[in-house]
Amino acid sequence: MLLLMQSVLVGLDLLFLNAIFCSACYYFQAQFVKGLYFYYAVFMLYLNIAWLCTALVVNQYSEKSISSFEGFAKRSVRAYVYFLLLGVTYLFFSKQVYISRLFTMVVLLGFALALLFNRFLYIFLFSHSRSIGLHLNKVVIVGYNDVSKKLASYLEKDLSSKSVVGFCESLENVKELSHYPILGNIDEVLAVCEEYGVSEIYSTIAPHQNPEIGRLIHDADFNCIRFKVVPDLGYFISRLGQIDYLNDLAVISMRPEPLEDVGNRIKKRMFDIVFSLAVTVFILSWLFPLIAVLIKLSSKGPVLFIQKRSGRNNKVFNVLKFRTLAHQKEEHGFQQVRKHDNRVFPFGRFLRKTSLDELPQFFNVLAGQMSVCGPRPHPLPLNDAYKSVVDNFMVRQFLKPGITGWAQVNGLRGETESKGKMARRVEADLWYLENWSFWLDVKIVFLTIFNAVKGEENAF
Numbered sequence: 001m002l003l004l005m006q007s008v009l010v011g012l013d014l015l016f017l018n019a020i021f022c023s024a025c026y027y028f029q030a031q032f033v034k035g036l037y038f039y040y041a042v043f044m045l046y047l048n049i050a051w052l053c054t055a056l057v058v059n060q061y062s063e064k065s066i067s068s069f070e071g072f073a074k075r076s077v078r079a080y081v082y083f084l085l086l087g088v089t090y091l092f093f094s095k096q097v098y099i100s101r102l103f104t105m106v107v108l109l110g111f112a113l114a115l116l117f118n119r120f121l122y123i124f125l126f127s128h129s130r131s132i133g134l135h136l137n138k139v140v141i142v143g144y145n146d147v148s149k150k151l152a153s154y155l156e157k158d159l160s161s162k163s164v165v166g167f168c169e170s171l172e173n174v175k176e177l178s179h180y181p182i183l184g185n186i187d188e189v190l191a192v193c194e195e196y197g198v199s200e201i202y203s204t205i206a207p208h209q210n211p212e213i214g215r216l217i218h219d220a221d222f223n224c225i226r227f228k229v230v231p232d233l234g235y236f237i238s239r240l241g242q243i244d245y246l247n248d249l250a251v252i253s254m255r256p257e258p259l260e261d262v263g264n265r266i267k268k269r270m271f272d273i274v275f276s277l278a279v280t281v282f283i284l285s286w287l288f289p290l291i292a293v294l295i296k297l298s299s300k301g302p303v304l305f306i307q308k309r310s311g312r313n314n315k316v317f318n319v320l321k322f323r324t325l326a327h328q329k330e331e332h333g334f335q336q337v338r339k340h341d342n343r344v345f346p347f348g349r350f351l352r353k354t355s356l357d358e359l360p361q362f363f364n365v366l367a368g369q370m371s372v373c374g375p376r377p378h379p380l381p382l383n384d385a386y387k388s389v390v391d392n393f394m395v396r397q398f399l400k401p402g403i404t405g406w407a408q409v410n411g412l413r414g415e416t417e418s419k420g421k422m423a424r425r426v427e428a429d430l431w432y433l434e435n436w437s438f439w440l441d442v443k444i445v446f447l448t449i450f451n452a453v454k455g456e457e458n459a460f
Contacts, residue, residue, distance in 0.1 A: 006061045009122060013417055015115035017051060018044065021107050028103045039098045046090055047083075047107070054082040076119055085403060122397070137162050138197055142189060143204035144169040147232045150178060151202060165196045184214050190219055200226045258436045259390035259399060261377060267438050274370050274443070276365040291322055291356065298347040299326055305359060309377035312400045317369045324348030355452050361403045368394055373441040374402025375429035377411070386422050393422075396429040406432040406440075409447035 021044050040339065049191070055061060062081045087108055091099065112453070139155060139167035141148045144167045155162040166183040167174075174182055183192045189201065201220055206229060207213040213229075220227040242256040258264050292303040304325040308316050325343045344352065351357040364370040375396040378386075387393045412421070432440070 008125075009061055010055075012118050012121070013051065013055070013115065014048060016118065017047060017111050020110040020114060022049065024103055024106050024110070028100055028106075030212040044101055045089070047087060050086040051083050054079045054086065057082065063199060072119065072154065073386070076115055080115060083111075084108060093374045102178050137199050139164050139200045139202060140166060140168055140182075140183065140189065140192055140198045141202045142168050142181065142186060142216070144174050145204055145229060145232070148202075148204040149179070151230055153205065155202075162200070165198060166192070168192060177411070186210065186216070189216055190223060190225075193220075193225055198225065200228065202230055204230050206231055225326050246444065254436050255395075255430075257398065259433070264436070268371065268436075268441065269368075270360065271438065271441060272365050275372050276362040278355075279359075280366070284362065287356075288366050291351070291359075294347050295323060299323070299345040301326070309401070310383050310397060311369055311377055312397060314381070314394065314397050317364070317377075319370070320363055321346075322351055322357040322360060324352050324357050353455065355404075355448070358403050361383070365403065368404055369400070372442045373405055373432075374399050375405050375432070376408065377401035386419070389419055390426055392425055392430060396426055396433065399429075399433055404444060404448040405429065406442075406444060409444055409451060 025040060037297045057354040058075045062073050087104070091104065097403055127226070140160050141152060141164060148167060152164045152167075155164055164180050167178060168184050168186055168189045169182055170185045171182065183196075186205075192198065193201065203213055203216070205213055217227050242253040244251045246252065259268065277441070295303050302323060305321045305325070306318050307321070309319045311317050324345070325348060327344055348357070361370055362372075367371055383393075406426075407425045412425040412428050
């Protein structure tokens, strides 16, 4: 069924793209220069190839993509954005003065509406066909336990083409009413498959737990039925981890870390360099001297405040900030800045309120010590105070520290005078570590700028 839906989706997308293009040509034909229809034909061919290429790059029509509503929607938006960029790039570099800009806008926006319509149509057709049981892959689950119940709910979720017909388990092991029927015990699995037309068996019981599973695997292969084992890793891991392979050995990480992938680290570093150079050239080149003069006029002492903080893998580096406190020796050790702190001079208060005091850290980014986005680097005494009392505190330092971060744009900034406040900040930093993406960094940058303009309660 999924193969059919994939083919229908591809066909509908291309059909609507070309229908919109031809309709726009008919509507705008009075504005076309005669004898130059060739340029429009080439542009039409280019858009078809561009859409197929972007759809291929983002796996728009893959089984995994169209089996989840959320994944399907995200990949559709991503594919369209790439398609839009390719269309604009073609017009820019080919210097096509003969193609109407209004015509192009109508085609590109019209295709966006067509994609939206196609997605809703697909979801409606899939849901309808699922409700009548059309072309669903029937599944039987061996074992009745927490894993099998969770598996059944996942298989029936969203746009999956799986239909669970029931469980196979000994009745003495079932202590409650099940959502799906108990169709037989483990010895009767193949008979159940034959009776209900099952094409896949999912076993939540491993072969080493029950010798009958090994025989069942062999018999399933003999009867052309796919057999899959779903191990209960909850015995070893109480949270979502990540499984990698070292040759034939499965290696389980305690958490997913997208930035452990070399390609992702390169993308993030390129973003850091390009963005930091842009800020340095277009903003710091004139703003740095201006702020430096105003600091000198407001308070005696150096322009920059340099403090040792811990970075990636707990390595210590010197973080740069515009000085906002009255220059004096720290006689009483480290002390966080508090609201209405009398150590902050008036212009320094403005710098802190607008987060402009952090701008010199773009030099730290260019030096490779920091990233534009990431967990904020803490002063060493603050790390020492909380690392033994807040769970997973040091895990945040698997990443390069950032000028801004997911915690900061969610209001978790400023003084952390309690364990609870620090724990919430750490939780946000760990979420960022596990869910990093290039677009998440872009989102954080925009939210940071928005919050700076709007003003933040915890910025002081």
